[in-house]
Amino acid sequence: MDERMLDGNAGAGDLQELFAVEVTQTVGVCEACGMEGPLAEAHVYSLAPGLTLRCRGCEAVLARLVHLPDRTLVELRGLRRLEIVR
Amino acid sequence: MADVRAETPRARTLTFDLPGWPGHRAGQHVDVRLTAEDGYRAQRSYSIASPPGASRLELTVERLDDGEVSPWLADEARPGDEIELRGPIGGYFVWEPARGGPLLLVAGGSGLVPLMAIERHRRAVAPEVASTVLVSARGPEDLLYAGELEGAAVVTYTRTRPEGWTGYARRVDEAMLAEAGPPPEARPRCFVCGPTSFVEVVAEALVALGHHRALIKTERFGATGG
Numbered sequence: 001m002d003e004r005m006l007d008g009n010a011g012a013g014d015l016q017e018l019f020a021v022e023v024t025q026t027v028g029v030c031e032a033c034g035m036e037g038p039l040a041e042a043h044v045y046s047l048a049p050g051l052t053l054r055c056r057g058c059e060a061v062l063a064r065l066v067h068l069p070d071r072t073l074v075e076l077r078g079l080r081r082l083e084i085v086r
Numbered sequence: 087m088a089d090v091r092a093e094t095p096r097a098r099t100l101t102f103d104l105p106g107w108p109g110h111r112a113g114q115h116v117d118v119r120l121t122a123e124d125g126y127r128a129q130r131s132y133s134i135a136s137p138p139g140a141s142r143l144e145l146t147v148e149r150l151d152d153g154e155v156s157p158w159l160a161d162e163a164r165p166g167d168e169i170e171l172r173g174p175i176g177g178y179f180v181w182e183p184a185r186g187g188p189l190l191l192v193a194g195g196s197g198l199v200p201l202m203a204i205e206r207h208r209r210a211v212a213p214e215v216a217s218t219v220l221v222s223a224r225g226p227e228d229l230l231y232a233g234e235l236e237g238a239a240v241v242t243y244t245r246t247r248p249e250g251w252t253g254y255a256r257r258v259d260e261a262m263l264a265e266a267g268p269p270p271e272a273r274p275r276c277f278v279c280g281p282t283s284f285v286e287v288v289a290e291a292l293v294a295l296g297h298h299r300a301l302i303k304t305e306r307f308g309a310t311g312g
Contacts, residue, residue, distance in 0.1 A: 024177050040176070
């Protein structure tokens with residue numbers, strides 16, 4: 001097991017700032033395997049100058065966030081759908 | 087920061103006065119950002135230890151020797167220092183009285199912090215909800231909130247134990263969860279927080295015992311980075 005692996009709770013502050021919604025309860029559907037679940041349960045790796053969210057079912061990349069000095073890059077290619085709890 | 091107190095040789099509780107703080111829910115965390123004089127910034131997440139409604143916000147921070155943020159918070163920071171906080175964050179790893187019980191709170195090391203906010207909240211507003219707190223600590227000198235939890239938590243020590251200790255002295259496993267916690271039929275709301283490997287083992291053991299996956303909420307923190 002990779003002790004550096006965290007979960008979606010760890011990346012929530014950055015994501016919340018970008019999307020202006022509470023993200024840990026937001027349900028994501030994996031484009032690769034179709035598994036759905038709250039982003040809090042996604043696997044998160046945050047050692048880089050950013051975050052990678054991976055599916056807890058198939059480990060496919062759901063989303064990436066990279067902080068540069070003057071901007072933030074967001075890639076959501078592995079998320080088929082997001083369901084935001086209001 | 088208004089106040090600081092030692093919890094263990096490696097951990098301190100920091101108390102903040104936060105004018106305009108919107109309030110928080112039990113189990114949420116904040117991000118702490120430190121900026122060095124040269125502009126280098128480091129950010130880490132720390133769970134809130136104080137229950138909702140407390141007049142001041144409390145964070146308990148354990149020092150990780152190779153960390154970038156925790157050594158400063160756990161050793162250096164002084165009342166009067168100003169620190170950048172972002173939060174409250176999270177809605178998944180959260181308990182409110184309306185979510186009911188019983189509660190099974192399982193902590194590895196400083197994973198106890200958000201569970202303590204939940205337990206304190208329960209005591210304050212819903213003491214009729216049954217709760218089991220199971221804490222795994224390396225040794226007595228690593229157990230957070232020892233005075234407050236005396237007689238109110240099941241403790242297991244994984245490395246060193248007090249003389250004459252007759253309690254658990256091993257890592258949390260299925261048998262321990264079955265003995266110490268409510269049975270799956272009671273449909274306990276399970277909250278598990280600790281290092282990644284601890285959370286994986288405990289969550290899988292709970293599922294193996296027959297607990298509902300949907301009632302098990304987990305929060306992992308890393309062995310490095312702090």
